[in-house]
Amino acid sequence: MKVVNVALLGIGNVGTGVYRILTENAADIKHREGLDIRIKKILVRNMNKKRDLEIDKNLYTEDFEDIINDDEIDIVAEFMGGVDPARDYIVKSLQKGKTVVTANKEVLAKHWPDFEQAAKGTGAGLYFEASVAGGIPIIRALTESLQANNIDSIMGIINGTTNYILTEMSEKDASYDDVLKEAQRQGLAEPDPANDVEGYDAAYKLSILASLAFHSRVHVENIFVEGITKINAQDITWAKELGYTIKLLAIGKKNGTVIEARVHPALIKQTHPLASVRGAYNAIFLHGHALGNFMLYGKGAGEMPTASAIVSDIIYASHITEHKFSTFENTYKKPSAITFNTDWASEYFIHLKVKDKPGVLSKISGLFGNNGVSIASMMQKQTEDDVTGIVPLVFITHETSELSMKKAIEQIKEIGDVVEVASLLRVID
Ligand SMILES: NC(=O)c1ccc[n+]([C@@H]2O[C@H](COP(=O)([O-])OP(=O)(O)OC[C@H]3O[C@@H](n4cnc5c(N)ncnc54)[C@H](OP(=O)(O)O)[C@@H]3O)[C@@H](O)[C@H]2O)c1
Incomplete structure (x- = not known):
């Protein structure tokens, strides 16, 4: 049976779930996947912190060097969070030929090109199912x-x-x-x-x-x-x-x-x-x-759903002999x-607070029209503000460009009787 040694970087919410699945489901994973996945080291900030899980103290380390210099470790699974030192640890692991599995969307979104370059250099794998939408594959x-x-x-x-x-x-x-x-x-x-x-x-x-x-x-x-x-x-x-x-x-x-x-x-x-x-x-x-x-x-999100994705990546990576990379130039x-495009088309929901005076509505409609914004519906709502002479107007527009809407709103704000643009929200059909 193939033995796969894994290091966990972090054992907070996600790490706890990963530890649980890899230990509690070890027999199932051996039986179904033919893999003996062993947790060899766990990196933490503080080895003496009280934790819910009963874990062999010898697995813990506060020093990443213990992981990077352990040639038996095949896969480094990162769930520390943040950019530093996660970025450095991921790059160093990949450069050493260790496959990386991460849940860390921030470090991946910001430094994916570095990771991919390091992985390609040694043929290590880079897997990140848990980084988007937790347990959803x-x-x-x-x-x-x-x-x-x-x-x-x-x-x-x-x-x-x-x-x-x-x-x-x-x-x-x-x-x-x-x-x-x-x-x-x-x-x-x-x-x-x-x-x-x-x-x-x-x-x-x-x-x-x-x-x-x-x-x-x-x-x-x-x-x-x-x-x-x-x-x-x-x-x-x-x-x-x-x-x-x-x-x-x-x-x-x-x-x-x-x-x-x-x-x-x-x-x-x-x-x-x-x-x-x-x-x-x-x-x-x-x-x-x-x-x-x-x-x-x-x-x-959550301990077990996110761990589901991480363990699935560990299993998947353990079976692969040649890892695949992006289909695009990742720089x-x-x-x-x-x-x-920054000028997308959308319908809009607009909530204006205006003074309850004749002529205000026609000024607003005029400015929408001048900027090519076409109104689909308008409601004058009743609220407690009515006693102050300020009324809310709610508009839904037909599809219009973002820039046209921004221009119209800037001009509408200048109308003296418009007290506030309380909301401007896009509408998706
Ligand atoms: N929580 C979720 O549901 C979820 C879902 C999807 C993705 N994620 C991602 O998964 C990652 C981890 O989330 P989490 O909620 O599990 O975090 P967490 O509960 O705060 O756990 C972080 C773990 O990393 C360790 N750690 C942090 N910085 C360290 C450092 N510099 N050196 C050594 N160990 C360090 C901590 O050690 P100590 O225990 O000693 O403090 C702790 O064990 C994040 O990137 C997050 O975005 C989380």
């Missing part, structure tokens, strides 16, 4: 099952924290701040939630997904990112009345040599398959020219044949 689907397709669109709910927040706001009519506090209490949001709520986590994942789907490197810098911090309960209610739900979407599209990649909250029709993805669940919905529409749904440069 979307990476393998893209690289092993959808090669026959030209994928022209990929759209996902790939951040569980924000999807949990938006779902709770929608179903419990709760405020953003209250739901965020509850999510932090339950451990579903970090004490500093910026990476999730500002959309960066989803952007790292979209960078990886879109690169694989479109066979062209989509760097994080080429992704438009807007988070959910400005979403309010009122907009969620009005969106519901209009037949929409609000989600943080990661969207990639390819048309010929033009790619667009964006992460932002959007109104999505309640009938769309992604609208039913609730709580901390994730889903990826894509379109291939041969397959048509396709969706994968499941747990995008830090923008691909020369590709243009990144």
Whole structure:
């Protein structure tokens, strides 16, 4: 039976799940896969920290040199998180010919070219199923099952924290701040939630997904990112009345040599398959020219779902004799044949607070019209603000370009009787 020695870099949430599966399912893995996968070392910051698992103390080390200099270690599985020192450890492992399995989307999105170059140099493998959407096998689907397709669109709910927040706001009519506090209490949001709520986590994942789907490197810098911090309960209610739900979407599209990649909250029709993805669940919905529409749904994070993807990568890599790499030139440069579109077309949901005076609406409509923005519907909503003489106007537009909308909004802000542009959200059918 093939013996595979693995080092774990980190044993927090993900590492604990990996340790559990590799030890508790060892007999099944031997029987089904013909692999005897042994954990040889575990790197931690603090060997004396109290941990839930009973682990042989001799496995622990605080020194990465113990791993890199151990020639018996075949696979290094990284789930420390962050860029430093993860980047250095991954590069050094690959340069030594050790295959790397990682859950770390940030370091991969930022330093993938370095990793690939190091791996190609020694023939080591680089696997990262767990880096996008936790336990959902979307990476393998893209690289092993959808090669026959030209994928022209990929759209996902790939951040569980924000999807949990938006779902709770929608179903419990709760405020953003209250739901965020509850999510932090339950451990579903970090004490500093910026990476999730500002959309960066989803952007790292979209960078990886879109690169694989479109066979062209989509760097994080080429992704438009807007988070959910400005979403309010009122907009969620009005969106519901209009037949929409609000989600943080990661969207990639390819048309010929033009790619667009964006992460932002959007109104999505309640009938769309992604609208039913609730709580901390994730889903990826894509379109291939041969397959048509396709969706994968499941747990995008958590100890065991993420470990499921890591162990699957370890098993997969253990069977491979010649590892495969990207289908595209994986460098830090923008691909020369590709243009990144920043003026995409979309419908919009606009919530303006205006003084309740004659003529305001016609001024607003005039500025929309002058900028080529066509209104599909308009509602004047009743709220408690009415007593102050300020009323909310809600518009849904027909499809319009991002730049036209930005211009129209800049001009509308200049109208004296427009008190605030309270929300400007894109609408996805
Ligand atoms: N949590 C999830 O559900 C999930 C899902 C998908 C992907 N991921 C990704 O998986 C990675 C890990 O997440 P996690 O939630 O498991 O993190 P975590 O609970 O904070 O665990 C991190 C582990 O790495 C060790 N570590 C951190 N920095 C280290 C350093 N400089 N040297 C040595 N050891 C170090 C820590 O050691 P100590 O124990 O001694 O502190 C700890 O064991 C991240 O990249 C995350 O984005 C997580």
